[in-house]
Amino acid sequence: MWEALDQAKQSPPKPSNYRVGALLVDGDTGEVMVRGYTLELEGNTHAEQCCLMKAAQAHDLPEERVGEVLPPNTVLYTTMEPCSMRLSGNLPCVDRIIRTKDANGKPLVKKVYLGVKEPEKFVGENKGRAKLEEHGIECIHIPGLEKEILEVATAGHEK
Ligand SMILES: Nc1nc(=O)c(N)c(NC[C@H](O)[C@H](O)[C@H](O)COP(=O)(O)O)[nH]1
Ligand SMILES: [Zn+2]
Numbered sequence: 734m735w736e737a738l739d740q741a742k743q744s745p746p747k748p749s750n751y752r753v754g755a756l757l758v759d760g761d762t763g764e765v766m767v768r769g770y771t772l773e774l775e776g777n778t779h780a781e782q783c784c785l786m787k788a789a790q791a792h793d794l795p796e797e798r799v800g801e802v803l804p805p806n807t808v809l810y811t812t813m814e815p816c817s818m819r820l821s822g823n824l825p826c827v828d829r830i831i832r833t834k835d836a837n838g839k840p841l842v843k844k845v846y847l848g849v850k851e852p853e854k855f856v857g858e859n860k861g862r863a864k865l866e867e868h869g870i871e872c873i874h875i876p877g878l879e880k881e882i883l884e885v886a887t888a889g890h891e892k
Contacts, residue, residue, distance in 0.1 A: 734848050734875045736765060737810045738882060740780065744771040746889025749820065751851070753813045753886060755780035757788060760806035760843060781815050781826040785833060800834045800841035807841050812848040812882045814872070817861030827861035831868045844871045848882040854890075 740754025750771060757767040769783030778786070782796075789799040800807075809815075815826035833841045851859040862872040 734810060734812065734846065734878055736768070737780075737812045737848065738878060738885065740768050740770040741812045741882070741885045742770075744773070744780070747772070748889050748891060750777075750779075750855070750889075751813055751886035752888055753780040753811060755784050755809060755811040757784045757803065757842075758808050758810060759804050760808040761804065766803065766807070777821050777823060779816060779819075779823075779826050781809060781811050782829055784809070785829055796829070797832050801836065803835075803841055805835040805837065805839075805841070806843055807835070808844040808846065809842045810846045810875075812878070813886055814847040814849070814851050814859055815845065815861050815865070816851065816856070817859050817864060818856045820855050825861070827864050830865065830870065840868055840870055842870055844873060846873050846875050848875060849879050849886075850874075852883070852887075 737754040741752045744752035754770045767784045767788045769780045771780045773783040786796045789796045792802045817827045835841045
């Protein structure tokens with residue numbers, strides 16, 4: 734989770750979102766395959782979205798087909814739980830994760846390790862984890878970095 738936090742620190746502070754870092758990791762080897770952070774790619778992009786887009790772009794594929802080129806036991810580390818609703822109206826990361834299938838037609842991402850739940854500042858309670866679990870994607874909270882993660886995430890917010 735430290736490495737995901739390092740990614741979040743690269744995100745430009747903004748009052749209307751959180752600075753989040755994410756990694757796509759090979760669940761069998763532990764190798765970090767893709768790193769990403771909020772607003773890394775142009776447009777109003779989220780960290781998890783950037784990971785999926787970067788991996789897809791590296792293989793000239795659209796984001797939703799990235800499961801064709803990543804190992805079936807792919808896991809996601811994200812400092813903040815994936816969004817299930819976005820004020821901008823963009824496709825939430827929970828939906829992006831669920832729609833990305835592996836070669837066997839199952840969701841590519843098998844586990845989501847998250848550092849903190851999303852605070853209820855922008856969209857009320859984030860119900861994304863239940864939706865991920867419904868699709869067989871296990872969500873696991875990794876405790877211990879909550880303070881640092883939230884400090885980084887809200888750095889662009891008015892004090
Ligand atoms: N997990 C996660 N990764 C991110 O990279 C990010 N920025 C958020 N932030 C969640 C927050 O709810 C939304 O940022 C606001 O709802 C505004 O929505 P936009 O980001 O403008 O689409 N959450
Ligand atoms: Zn998101």
